[in-house]
Amino acid sequence: MPDFAKIRARAAKRKGGEAALASLLGPMPDNAAVARIADDRILSTMAERIFAAGFVWRVIEQKWPGFEEAFLGFEPKRLLFQPDDFWHDLASDKRIVRNPQKIKSVRDNAAFVERVSKEHGSFGKFLADWPADDQVGLMAYLGKHGSRLGGNTGQYFLRWLEWDAFIISADMAAALRDAGLDVAESPTSKKDLDKVQAQINAWAAETGLPRRHISRILAMSIGENHSPEALREYMGE
Template sequence: MTIEKFESIYQRAAERKGGEAQLEQLLHKPLSPQEIATIPDDRWLAAFTEKVFQCGISWNVVRKKWPEFEDVFFQFRIQPLLLQPDEAWEKKAQDPRIIRHLTKVMTVPANAMMINIASLKYGSFGKMVANWPSDDITGLWGYLKKNGKRLGGNTGAYALRQMGVDTFILSSDVESHLRNCGIIDSGRDTKRAQQAANKAFSQWKSESGRSLSEISQIIAYSCGDNRIL
């Protein structure tokens, strides 16, 4: 298997988007590790919760209700949430101000506990993420899946991207490209597929000097339905 050169992917994306200048304007760059390390624990929990609730429904529905989510869940402050008794969560799941879904509501205390444990060990959840090796970003996905709740698949990766973490995402366009190139040939969420994708992205990062986030976006713009009119 020969991995396509990144320059070829970039030029195809630029052609589809009307030129290099237009393509560059579309790219969102990640935060630095130093910036990631300063993000408070409550914002990580908020991001994870938002992505969990957005699964299976319109993202805009959740966004419109988000101020109420912040109120119901104490601005996602970890310690007050961990002190809540079990019956309080059932009550919150019935609150009309949020989307009433008990299973998703129960991810809040579970993911608060994950964040708290990491914070006690590393100083903050942000510090743990900031120091995670960039060449093993799928290892961080695995950590979220194993230690959190409902953070598998693309949910954890999308939350990380939202927070400014340098990660690629196996969106439908990116996954299709990797399959067409023979880089992955098993289920998207398998360890084998993720490690193969991680290896390819590390190679493209070395070739281009770009972040994983930028490379992921450029691949998506180079294929699929993301054409400029």
């Protein structure tokens, strides 16, 4: 497996230099900030990532104020007190994307957030206490106990909360394979995910970089070479 410095150098060359690359990596993870995230913002982010999955992200972002109104600010306790008619009516509410299965996931995840919050003090504290070197374990937990939080949706949920998450995009996976990691083109099996986690952990130990930065550098080192400006717009930065 090559030194990560070589992968970073390739990414920097593609993006116009080290300064340009560094500007695309985002902030350093801050677990104290994650621990302070209120449960309603946790549930809101869950819902936003779920509704954005398989949809045009910008459309969801533009409609999000309507989602916040329709789902009562995503306050778990308020939502859990709502009768079945409230949820049924949301399926015809023009303020949101009317997907019955995804609407149901908000109800299910309100219960999930409330349950975890009672056990750990808040969902944010639960996330902040989970070690970054076991993201695969956290993804499995979210997928098992949450609703529609498996796969990339769970990864983007963690990234949007500024948790130290890697995202196994097509380019990131291609970079891992190019570096010699024996995983599938789309690594989704537990065996492959464990390999990805182990390699990311090794590079984190080697470089001192957070895993989210390693993930972005990998993705920018291969594949279509988007301009820094296009990437900033895509990432909402």
